[in-house]
Amino acid sequence: MLDLRLVIDNLEEVRKGLARRNPEAVAPLEAIAELAAARREAIVAAESHAARRNAANQEMSKLPKQSPEFAQRRDELKSLSSELKELEHKRDEIEARIQQVLLGVPNLPDPSTPDGSTSEDNPVVHTWGEVPKFSFEPKAHWDIGVNLGILDFERASKLSGPRFSVLFGAGARMERALISFMLDLHTREHGYREVLPPFLVKDTALRGTGQLPKFEQDLFKTSKADPDKTYDLYLIPTAEVPVTNLHADEVLEAEQLPIAYAAYTPCFRSEAGSYGKDVRGLIRQHQFDKVELVRFCAPEDSAAQLELLTSHAEKVLQKLGLHYRVVQLCAGDIGFSAAKTYDLEVWLPGLSAYREISSCSSFGDFQARRAAIRFRPGKGQKPRLAHTLNGSGLAVGRTLVAILEQYQQADGSVTVPEALRTYMGTDVIRPGN
RNA sequence: GGAGGAGUGGCCGAGUGGUCGAAGGCAGCGGUUUUGAAAACCGCCGUAUCGCAAGGUACCGGGGGUUCGAAUCCCUCCUCCUCCGCCA
Numbered sequence: 001m002l003d004l005r006l007v008i009d010n011l012e013e014v015r016k017g018l019a020r021r022n023p024e025a026v027a028p029l030e031a032i033a034e035l036a037a038a039r040r041e042a043i044v045a046a047e048s049h050a051a052r053r054n055a056a057n058q059e060m061s062k063l064p065k066q067s068p069e070f071a072q073r074r075d076e077l078k079s080l081s082s083e084l085k086e087l088e089h090k091r092d093e094i095e096a097r098i099q100q101v102l103l104g105v106p107n108l109p110d111p112s113t114p115d116g117s118t119s120e121d122n123p124v125v126h127t128w129g130e131v132p133k134f135s136f137e138p139k140a141h142w143d144i145g146v147n148l149g150i151l152d153f154e155r156a157s158k159l160s161g162p163r164f165s166v167l168f169g170a171g172a173r174m175e176r177a178l179i180s181f182m183l184d185l186h187t188r189e190h191g192y193r194e195v196l197p198p199f200l201v202k203d204t205a206l207r208g209t210g211q212l213p214k215f216e217q218d219l220f221k222t223s224k225a226d227p228d229k230t231y232d233l234y235l236i237p238t239a240e241v242p243v244t245n246l247h248a249d250e251v252l253e254a255e256q257l258p259i260a261y262a263a264y265t266p267c268f269r270s271e272a273g274s275y276g277k278d279v280r281g282l283i284r285q286h287q288f289d290k291v292e293l294v295r296f297c298a299p300e301d302s303a304a305q306l307e308l309l310t311s312h313a314e315k316v317l318q319k320l321g322l323h324y325r326v327v328q329l330c331a332g333d334i335g336f337s338a339a340k341t342y343d344l345e346v347w348l349p350g351l352s353a354y355r356e357i358s359s360c361s362s363f364g365d366f367q368a369r370r371a372a373i374r375f376r377p378g379k380g381q382k383p384r385l386a387h388t389l390n391g392s393g394l395a396v397g398r399t400l401v402a403i404l405e406q407y408q409q410a411d412g413s414v415t416v417p418e419a420l421r422t423y424m425g426t427d428v429i430r431p432g433n
Numbered sequence: 434g435g436a437g438g439a440g441u442g443g444c445c446g447a448g449u450g451g452u453c454g455a456a457g458g459c460a461g462c463g464g465u466u467u468u469g470a471a472a473a474c475c476g477c478c479g480u481a482u483c484g485c486a487a488g489g490u491a492c493c494g495g496g497g498g499u500u501c502g503a504a505u506c507c508c509u510c511c512u513c514c515u516c517c518g519c520c521a
Contacts (some may be wrong), residue, residue, distance in 0.1 A: 044483065049489070051489055061452070379462065
């Protein structure tokens with residue numbers, strides 16, 4: 001969420017920044033200046049009224065309760081009091097409306113986020129490794145995996161419908177191996193603290209990171225098991241949600257920062273709008289595994305923290321020997337809450353294309369304001385909003401896809417990347433494994 | 434699922450419907466004293482919001498209500514604890 005004061009004091013600049021995302025992002029802003037003025041008026045009206053009532057009540061408390069003066073004052077105050085209630089309701093209504101507007105406004109792109117409107121406009125930052133060469137026509141992972149008997153889409157749809165998958169044998173083992181490998185790398189070599197959060201969260205958590213209120217259609221919502229519960233739970237679309245909200249409504253100590261968490265979770269996405277894209281294979285599933293990296297830091301530090309975080313995600317691909325490139329998302333392509341984003345795109349020989357395998361973003365104080373994540377810069381100093389960052393480190397299913405495709409052999413087997421062999425207990429996957 | 438109990442400032446903990454943003458203690462910060470430290474003593478010590486400021490307003494788990502006035506009374510929800518039952 002953007003700061004109301006920032007918005008009204010710098011309306012033109014905010015408008016320009018949001019317009020870099022797309023022209024429509026500016027629309028909700030139109031009402032805000034007027035609402036802000038109304039808000040101030042309503043606050044002043046209510047509070048001066050309250051001040052009068054409080055003073056009158058103060059005097060009243062000194063009068064003897066049985067005296068005629070007491071009764072007279074009480075009758076006078078009755079109307080003052082009900083007027084106050086009305087003024088307060090009016091004020092609350094305006095504040096709620098402002099909140100509603102503000103919650104729907106995306107983050108301002110960072111100045112270093114390049115102009116552009118679609119993924120076509122994302123500049124390539126750098127490329128790692130070489131496009132693997134094959135002496136045969138490389139297959140897509142769904143053929144490789146099904147032929148090996150480690151991947152089954154038909155049985156998955158019998159169980160759960162489209163966009164689910166079942167892993168068998170070496171496939172299931174590799175998924176588990178990748179999770180362990182990634183967590184071990186980040187906790188042992190990159191200094192992250194492992195965390196295993198809940199996979200179901202309240203709407204407040206989703207509001208904190210920015211998925212709600214705008215993107216409810218992308219989420220799986222559970223229905224009430226207990227009709228008396230006043231809130232519903234949602235399946236997490238990413239570990240970003242529970243892990244970032246770990247520190248919601250907290251004031252962190254400056255010495256604690258930066259805080260770095262690595263979390264494995266399954267992720268659940270309904271992606272109502274995305275049917276027709278990536279219909280085959282493991283790329284776009286309703287359920288997938290991901291190891292997520294989340295960082296909290298002081299505002300001055302967040303630019304450097306994003307570079308660091310991205311390098312940690314890259315390290316996974318490098319250790320696995322997977323060819324990839326890094327692109328920076330342009331203003332039109334960054335997510336709702338993000339200020340700046342690098343995507344890691346791994347090479348998929350079966351598709352002859354680079355596909356996103358990690359997205360590393362800094363959010364400035366956008367999420368911190370929504371979730372009330374603050375830190376105390378020093379002894380006796382006022383709390384300030386922290387900055388939050390996160391990135392996939394990595395999407396596990398897509399990593400499995402990249403390994404199957406980049407390490408496939410002419411005979412249909414798949415070589416296990418060096419780094420994974422101790423986790424897998426084998427150096428090759430053949431049919432029947 | 435059943436039966437009870439409890440939520441107050443960073444922590445502990447008092448609080449009769451008005452003088453309570455809230456006693457007291459601990460922790461923390463500043464000072465006096467000291468060669469230095471400890472101890473003792475003195476002072477400071479929540480957050481948000483409106484305002485140039487003085488100052489105002491709001492917050493005692495959340496929301497609603499009663500009242501001229503609510504930390505205090507009522508309703509409701511949430512969370513935690515204890516006991517019983519069930520369960521991986």
